[in-house]
Amino acid sequence: MAQSVTIIGAGIIGAMAAWECARAGWDVTVIADPGAQRASDGSLVWLNASTVTDPVYADLRGQSLTLWHRIKTQVPDCPVEFPGTLLATGDGFGADQAPVVTPPQAADLAPGLAQPDTMYFVKDEGRADPQAMMDWVQGQLAQSGVAQVNAAVVKIAPGCVTLADGTERRCHKIVVAAGNGSGPLLAQAGYELPVIAKPGVVFWTNPVPPLAQPVVMTPELDLWQRADGRVLVASSLAKSTQDDARLEAARVLQVLGETFPGQSFQIERTVQRDRPVPADGFPLVGPVPGLEGVFCAVTHSGMTLAPIIAQTVLALLENRPHTMAEFALDRAIQTPKE
Ligand SMILES: Cc1cc2nc3c(=O)[nH]c(=O)nc-3n(C[C@H](O)[C@H](O)[C@H](O)COP(=O)(O)OP(=O)(O)OC[C@H]3O[C@@H](n4cnc5c(N)ncnc54)[C@H](O)[C@@H]3O)c2cc1C
Structure with missing residues (x-):
């Protein structure tokens, strides 16, 4: 039986991660609160690396741009264009x-x-209409058999998420990709996620x-x-x-x-x-320290970074090496004291 993952959030980060995991054979459920704000709908969707001076971060953005080009080649109806x-x-x-x-x-x-x-x-930098982008990725989820639940998650624990109506849903792994909703969710588990x-x-x-x-x-x-x-x-x-x-x-x-x-x-x-902007300006992507099987992915420039973050999320779930080790959460949060 396929391993199951629950992804909390249906913005560009949660949706692209869900698509990546579903294509790799995971049993994926996306849970998103229809009442929560979705930054992805209000983005400029400029896919870029050129304005970044930190070399490691610029390289990461460059890798993600390369992945956007690959996606466009493989799935030509992706609304991204690359006019530079x-x-x-x-x-x-x-x-x-x-x-x-x-x-x-x-x-x-x-x-x-x-x-x-x-x-x-x-050259090679891109852009897309925000609505077309979110509709497109939504279509990919439907085609890939990703289950989608419209509900607010109020609690996370290893192997279990609790919805606002009290329903508990079991799964092997959990990914918190809830944008500005990620901080409050992790706060409930005792963490202070530095996202502004x-x-x-x-x-x-x-x-x-x-x-x-x-x-x-x-x-x-x-x-x-x-x-x-x-x-x-x-x-x-x-x-x-x-x-x-x-x-x-x-x-x-x-x-x-x-x-x-x-x-x-x-x-x-x-x-x-x-x-949603991490306090030090860099992506927060990795395991939540002290919560077995729970991962988090929050970033600014999420439109640019979604493909590389999606790849990283899959690698994290499968315990494989990945390119985002420098952006792990343990630089910013620790296991809460009892
Ligand atoms: C004005 C503006 C311009 C931007 N321009 C660019 C740009 O040009 N290029 C670029 O790369 N980036 C840009 N960005 C940034 C980019 O849009 C964001 O980084 C990205 O959209 C974040 O995506 P996300 O999936 O993390 O969060 P969101 O899109 O905010 O999605 C969060 C999801 O989590 C869900 N959620 C929240 N709380 C809960 C809960 N408790 N339970 C269940 N679900 C929950 C919400 O319903 C939503 O589905 C811009 C952003 C803005 C606002």
């Missing part, structure tokens, strides 16, 4: 990582962009003429343009209130106007979500 990234950040950024582009090359890649003196182009919920927002503009093929990173904004002409712009908020989002929308509109002179932008849609 134009770093329109001016001097002093990106010089080590990417070739400088000339103004005519930049105009080709991003007509209409007000060009700083120096720009860099990083950082408010973020993606604005969708009105359709405008073709402005940029690649993802564009400026000193103030990260953005990309959909085929229908709408521009998605990601930003951070001090607080996740509607007032803060409105203020930020006004700033974004002003900066967009300066970034693409002569265009007229409006905000059509605002999607606010909290990013």
